[in-house]
Every structure is written in structure tokens, then in C-alpha cells.
Amino acid sequence: MKKELRNIGRFRKAGYQAIDRICDYYYSLEDKPVVAQVEPGYLRKLLPDAAPETGEPFQTIADDFQKQIMPGITHWQHPSFFGYFPTASTLAGTIGDLYASSVAGPGFNWLCSPAATELEAITMDWAAKLFGLDEVFMASSLKGGGVIQPTASDSCLTAVVAARSRFSKLHPETHLQNLVIYGTTMTHSLGAKAALILGLSFRALEVSRDDAYGLRGETLQKALREDRAAGKIPFILIATIGTTSSCAIDNITEIEQAVKEYPELWIHIDAAYAGVTLTCPEFREMCHLDAINRFAHSFCTNFHKWGLVNFEASGMWVRDRTLLTDALDVTPEFLRTKHSEEGTVIDYRNWQLALGKRFRALKLWFVLRSYGAEGFRAHIRKGIKQAELFATRIRESKKFEIVAPPSFALVVFRIIGSVNEGSPPPSLAQLNSLNRIFHQRVSARPDIFVIQTDIEGMYCMRFVPGAERTEDKHIEAAVRLFEEEATKALQEWEA
Amino acid sequence: MKKELRNIGRFRKAGYQAIDRICDYYYSLEDKPVVAQVEPGYLRKLLPDAAPETGEPFQTIADDFQKQIMPGITHWQHPSFFGYFPTASTLAGTIGDLYASSVAGPGFNWLCSPAATELEAITMDWAAKLFGLDEVFMASSLKGGGVIQPTASDSCLTAVVAARSRFSKLHPETHLQNLVIYGTTMTHSLGAKAALILGLSFRALEVSRDDAYGLRGETLQKALREDRAAGKIPFILIATIGTTSSCAIDNITEIEQAVKEYPELWIHIDAAYAGVTLTCPEFREMCHLDAINRFAHSFCTNFHKWGLVNFEASGMWVRDRTLLTDALDVTPEFLRTKHSEEGTVIDYRNWQLALGKRFRALKLWFVLRSYGAEGFRAHIRKGIKQAELFATRIRESKKFEIVAPPSFALVVFRIIGSVNEGSPPPSLAQLNSLNRIFHQRVSARPDIFVIQTDIEGMYCMRFVPGAERTEDKHIEAAVRLFEEEATKALQEWEA
Numbered sequence A, B: 001m002k003k004e005l006r007n008i009g010r011f012r013k014a015g016y017q018a019i020d021r022i023c024d025y026y027y028s029l030e031d032k033p034v035v036a037q038v039e040p041g042y043l044r045k046l047l048p049d050a051a052p053e054t055g056e057p058f059q060t061i062a063d064d065f066q067k068q069i070m071p072g073i074t075h076w077q078h079p080s081f082f083g084y085f086p087t088a089s090t091l092a093g094t095i096g097d098l099y100a101s102s103v104a105g106p107g108f109n110w111l112c113s114p115a116a117t118e119l120e121a122i123t124m125d126w127a128a129k130l131f132g133l134d135e136v137f138m139a140s141s142l143k144g145g146g147v148i149q150p151t152a153s154d155s156c157l158t159a160v161v162a163a164r165s166r167f168s169k170l171h172p173e174t175h176l177q178n179l180v181i182y183g184t185t186m187t188h189s190l191g192a193k194a195a196l197i198l199g200l201s202f203r204a205l206e207v208s209r210d211d212a213y214g215l216r217g218e219t220l221q222k223a224l225r226e227d228r229a230a231g232k233i234p235f236i237l238i239a240t241i242g243t244t245s246s247c248a249i250d251n252i253t254e255i256e257q258a259v260k261e262y263p264e265l266w267i268h269i270d271a272a273y274a275g276v277t278l279t280c281p282e283f284r285e286m287c288h289l290d291a292i293n294r295f296a297h298s299f300c301t302n303f304h305k306w307g308l309v310n311f312e313a314s315g316m317w318v319r320d321r322t323l324l325t326d327a328l329d330v331t332p333e334f335l336r337t338k339h340s341e342e343g344t345v346i347d348y349r350n351w352q353l354a355l356g357k358r359f360r361a362l363k364l365w366f367v368l369r370s371y372g373a374e375g376f377r378a379h380i381r382k383g384i385k386q387a388e389l390f391a392t393r394i395r396e397s398k399k400f401e402i403v404a405p406p407s408f409a410l411v412v413f414r415i416i417g418s419v420n421e422g423s424p425p426p427s428l429a430q431l432n433s434l435n436r437i438f439h440q441r442v443s444a445r446p447d448i449f450v451i452q453t454d455i456e457g458m459y460c461m462r463f464v465p466g467a468e469r470t471e472d473k474h475i476e477a478a479v480r481l482f483e484e485e486a487t488k489a490l491q492e493w494e495a
Helices: A002-031 A042-046 A058-072 A091-102 A114-131 A152-170 A189-198 A217-229 A252-258 A274-279 A289-295 A322-328 A338-342 A361-396 A428-443 A472-494 B002-031 B042-046 B058-072 B091-102 B114-131 B152-170 B189-198 B217-229 B252-258 B274-279 B289-295 B322-328 B338-342 B361-396 B428-443 B472-494
Strands: A145-149 A179-184 A201-205 A233-240 A266-270 A298-302 A314-318 A400-407 A410-415 A451-455 A458-463 B145-149 B179-184 B201-205 B233-240 B266-270 B298-302 B314-318 B400-407 B410-415 B451-455 B458-463
Touching (some): A042 B114, A114 A274, A152 A266, A152 A314, A189 A201, A217 A252, A274 A298, A274 A361, A361 A410, B152 B233, B179 B217, B217 B233, B361 B410, B428 B472
Parallel strands (some): A179 A201, B179 B201
Antiparallel strands (some): B145 B314
């Protein structure tokens, strides 16, 4: 017991210090380079090649964290982080996660910690309500319900597995080789990866610039007819609200009509990034919420992106929970419990691929309560406004063009060459090489982070505000920086 | 900025309080009921049915955590928790995880946070060295390497996917329907679940009590011959070191001989629970370490079980990293980076099923440094000694018998009826009903937790020390409690 008291005393000291250092981190965040300025292999040079033989004090390890690890951190919370999509780490989420860490259990059934299971069902109902999802998607309906998956890849893979299982049970004669997963050329790589993992095919349906890269109903219908005629069986469509490249929105309302004759086609809505905007009523029509509520089988949005909850926390809801449990329930004797047998509780292991799960609902609970619906909506609207501000500035500039119409908080743009009168406009290849130079220049800057994307062969930049600490002044600064680097990129390119 | 300062100030206060409350939690842990004493649905009665409209102060949420959530927590760190396998939550792991939470990034490529990727490769090398794994399994060999998966289910599923992909590439004509995953009747349900997820078959090979439920080489060879003759293709064997039911050890050394003619059969070693004992040289022979080093394709042990690292943290090592990356690499334009293209860095997204990952290496680093190799080994040896102490006491008692020989820190036992002279010994069914009564009685006690298992039709109890705070006195108390409840169970049964 004496040893225990000593250990707890040391933990208290180390814990206070960790909290203080996290405070210091956020005080000074803006002064740090956005992206880690280290070379591959930097850390192996600093660390010993084996764990120490005898234990070391917390203080030594914590100091090494500052000295050795921190320089290798890319700061996703930096106000000038505009790359990929935001990945949240909020102070509220950190506190929630700290409590979760301190009572760790593996969460594979209700008894593992009843509070973990119940809080997950309840907070996922809260979120469903906040997003305007139909009651059927709530656990309280006893029909569907929500489950927190680690990432959107997990949510999507789980949906594909359940869809395949449902289809195979209805048609046991089906050859796996004939099963096809549908997405579009803009679907996140999680679609192709699900196919790779399951040994199935993935078909990327065509989308066009005229439709702002969203899937149309007739394209889907044509593909379904073609594939069915060729003996192929599309069994799930991954429809996206807010693609990674350009934040395109598949036309879910048209899709609803298109699949009327294909009731066995599972519709998974991947709104990993943009789904959280449903908290704001003004985005619901654009996101086809009514259609989703009427016919989607599963819906996913990541709290850990724009949704203020620390990574990992991907929200997944299903219309019918038996679609998951029928596909994923394997219960050996040692996992049987009285309550599970009686059917009075949820055992989340049967709603997901892995057996165990961390108590992720706690950070979601802390975030939803600490921000409130109001604070959550304000955060989303701030990001949208900042993207609009950015788009306005880019349009005002003669050096750039908007490539994909601003959607949610994503703006895709590229630098265009200044055209001398009389000389022919630069070719696509020339513009791409110019944009590559521009991107390289911007990437070399420590005070901003953006990434490239490819849209129909065009090399472009993606700009995504959404970090909690980004203010309008950071958007203005980004525009000035781009102008500056564009001037230099043009000089380099012309030379 | 003023708002930010205020927020940080609030976080500091809430953070200090969380640290204090975690200290209080561990001070009073022993006085709490081991398993949550709540009924299904308890939490929904306490919580509102929607997130609050306006944000609430941290203090309110933290107080509700104590009042509403804590009673629904099952205390896996309780010194009298002997159920399932231990699930770690150490003070060192909690500090590491707190830092990880505060700098959250999605970890899908090196650039996301170079430190996260590099620390994972380095600490997994440290652990490999600690366990005596061959150099080829270390990232420093540039051949194989380690990756931290969330759970052993993920590690196993990843191995199965990679094995299937490898086999399908070698034999593109193979029908998925013919592929078979091998395990034994004692393999964890993760094997059957991997088959369910992938739509493949799982064959549970027979094991017998005479072999302490470990797979023999000749059983495997016979099955391989049978299945191949029938056109079936076993492509992976999940061999277990320490099964859940009885901690059986598959005979990896015999398996090595048995599969010599089947070089395409992937051998995955699932040592989820027992693998951490490899830190102690005295367990290496028993765990067939030499054979594993010679021929296994992948090896898994969970740090988050007996290994002092907070959930989730499943260590997975492969002999050849291209076996993973060839199966799992899908790299769209927006995920390309200079360093990845140059091949100078690891992008862990191609070593796992999901795209993103949490910075789990940080808690592993904190734990390995804080305990040191010495402290880690001492923790393992303490658990083993306590299991031996328990087995000795059980053998001394006339009310119980040991069902499976004590293996690692697991003892499987059951209550046996007191046999009156002259009367026939009780049947299996009678003994099972007696053991059910005994289990129900013990389960109703708030001061201990054990679970049941089924071994060849026998209803038995599993007893597993391994929680960090368990002392010999808790083992002695458990034995007294079992004696007490056995007496009452016998009375109830005879009546």
C-alpha cells in the first residue's frame, strides 16, 4: 500500500505537469511551424535502440516528450492548418478521454462496463437528434441505432460486410467474385480499400464537372442495368456527402428514385467530413437529409474531423440493427452473460468488426455537453464563413481560379499563368507544372499547410478551414502568403 | 485571444481536478464493487434525451461523471478482478495517452506527425527485442516490422486479409469459396469472426485434453491432406499461444514440421494474452519462440491485456512488410507525399485496415520507459506466482478440481460434489448444474469477478490474476470466498 501511495503521488505530479504543458502548448501553438520540420529517421537517431532495463521517472520521459517527440508533431490544431480535413482535439474532448483512459475496460459486452455501452447508445441518439436523423436511426427506437467506430474506414467496411452478408443470405448461390461495390471516381479510397480487404470488386461510376462531381441517378441506373445484364451484382453503393477532392455531394434524392427497383442494394452514406453540418438546418436540404431518412441503410460522419471530438470517433448509424448483428454475432460460451441472453442490452461487439472497443462515448459526451448544440453549430458556421471569405479573396485575385465550387468549407483552387496578350493560353501540362511549383513552394513554408488534389487531370490545391482556433485573420494571412508564393512560382516557372 | 485564455484556464482547472479524481479513484478502488451493480437501462433513466442547447461548465460534467457514469463502471483494475483476461490501465499509460490526446492527428501517413510513425516503429522494435523476436520482425531490419493495431481481432483480420491477398495473387484462378481459415476448437472467436467478415470458411481442428488442448502437428497435416484432396484451400493457420478457455499452447514446433510441404500456408501466431510472458526467458521455450522466429509470418500480442498499456494497443509484427503493403496499399493523389514516394518512410495506413490511427505508441513508450524491462518482467512473474498460489489452494480443497492444468496465469477449475460413500458419482449434467449454481452465487458477489467457460462440455470457472494491484492476500481472500460459496452452492444443489 505504501508503494501504491507513492505511485499515486508521482502520478499526481506528472498529471498536473501534463495538464500545465498542454496549456503551454496551446498558448504557444500559433508560433510553432504547422508541419513538423524533421527529416525521415530523425527520431531513431535520438532514441536508444532498446527499452531501458530499469524504470525511469515520469519527469525524464515527459521532458523527452518535449525535446524529442514534440518537434516531430504536425499541429492539426494550428490555426493555419488547412490540409486534408480538420482533425479535432479539443480541451473538452481531452478531459473526457482522460477519464476514459483511467477506467479502461475492453467494452466487448454490456457487463464490461454498463456505463460505456449505455452512454454510447445515448450520446449517439443525442447526435442523431442534433443532425435531424430519423428516429429509426436511434437506439431508443429499438430498431436501429448508432455505434462509434474508430474511423470512417471502419464504418464503411462494417457496412460493406453487413451488406454482403445480407445479400449472401438472401442468395446463397451467389459467387463472391460477382459482387461489386459501387462508388464514384470521387469516392474516398476507403471504398476501393474495402473491396481490396474483402476480395471483391469496386466500380467507380463516372461523375462530371457539370454536376459538381456528384453522382446522378441516371448514371447509377445505367450501371445497375449494365452490370446486372453482365451477371455482376452490385450489392452496396457508397454515396458521399462531401468528397475528399472537391466536397462533391452525390444526388441522394435522385439515387432514391434510381434504386426503387433494386431493394437489395444497400445504401451507405459516407458523410465522414460534411455530415456534422447537419447540426445546422440550413445545410439539411443540400445534404439530402430527407432522402437519407427515408431510405439509407447506414450513415456515417466523423466527430473527430470537424466535429470537435478527439480522434478516433466515427459515428455510424443503421436503420436496422439486426443487419449488423446478423452479420457479426459470434458468441462463444465465455462471452455469454445473463443480460445478453435476455436481450435487454446492446453488446457492441456485434455491431463492429473488432471484439473490443475503447470508451469513446465519454469524450463525445464531454464535447456535446461542453459546447452545447449552439456551440457546435457556431463552430460549423464559422468554418463555412471562413471558406467563403477565402473564396471571395481568391476570386478577387488575378493569379488564381476556383476549380471546384466552394462546398461546405472546402475550396479547390489553382494558380493560373498570367497570359500575355497575343500569346496562346498555357496548356494543361504547363499549368500543372506551374501548380506543382506553387505547391512545392507553399509546402516549404512552416507557417501554413495545404495539400494538393487531382481533379480530372488538373493539379489543384485544397483549402479547408475548420480548426477551432482559426480566425478570419488567419484566412487573410493565407491569401497574402499564396499571393506572395504565386508571384515567385510564376517567376520560377517562366524562367 | 481572451476567449482562448479563458478556455485554457478552465481546462487547467478541469484537468487538475480530473487528475485528482483519478488519484481518489485508485485510493478507493479496493472498496468498490468489482462489477457495476446496475440494471440494464439505468443510465437512460438518469440522462436527458438530448444534448443541451447551451454549453455546460466542465465542473457539472465532471460531477455527473462521478454520479452517473462511475456506478456503471466495471473495475478491471480492481485487485479482485479475475475475469476474462486482465485489461490494463496504468498510471504511466494514462499520462502517455493524455499527451497523445492533446496533439491528436489522424496518423495515416508519416507527414501527419512524423513522431507518431517513427515512435511506433521504434517502440515496436523495443518490444520485439524485449520478447526475443528475431531481428527480421523489427522495422530496423527494413524487412519486417511492427504495427500497433487497436485489438487482436484487428491484428488477426489484417493477417487473414494479407494471407488471402497473397494466395489470390499467386493463384488468381482460386475461388474465394474454397479458401479456408484454420484454427482449433479452442481458437478465440476472432478466427470465426474473420471468416464471417470475409465470407470465407473457418475450420476448427480438433484438440484433446491429453495434449492440454494444444494443436498437434499430425492433426494439422491430416486436415491439410483431407482438405486439399477435397479441393479446399487452407491458406492461413491461426495458431494460439494461450487460448482463452484454458490457455492452451498450440505445438508450434510440430506445426513447423507439418507445414514444410505447404509453404503457401500463412502462420499467424495469436498470443494476444500470453505473448507478453516472452519478456521472461523462462517462458520462451514453452511458447515455442525459436520456431516462431524461424517460420511464423505474423505474431500478435496485446500490450493492453497483461502488458501494462492502456486499451487499445495490440502489437502485431510481420516477417515481411511487403506482405501487408502489397495487400493494403491504396494511395490516391491526395495521400501522396514526397517522402512516401521516395520510400524513406513508413505509412502505417498500408499496414492496417483503417486509414487513420491514434498516436498509440506514446502510451507504449511511457509504459516501457516507466517500468523498464525489469518492472515489466516482475509484473508478469507476479501474476504467474499468484496463479500458482491459487492452484495450490484449490488442490488442497476437497470441494474443487483443476480442470485444465494451470497455464501462464490462468487456472480453470470447477466445484465437484461431495460424494457420499456408496452413492454413485454425479453425472456430467449434474456437475454442470452444480457449477452453474456456484457461478451464479459467485457472480452475485460484489467483491470478486470470475467468468465461466466450457471445456468439452464441462461448465467451469476461469481464474486469472494479472491486475497490477492484486496481492497474494487477494488470492487468499478469493479462495476463502469460493469455499464459502461452494458450501452454499452444494446445499442449494442438494436441496
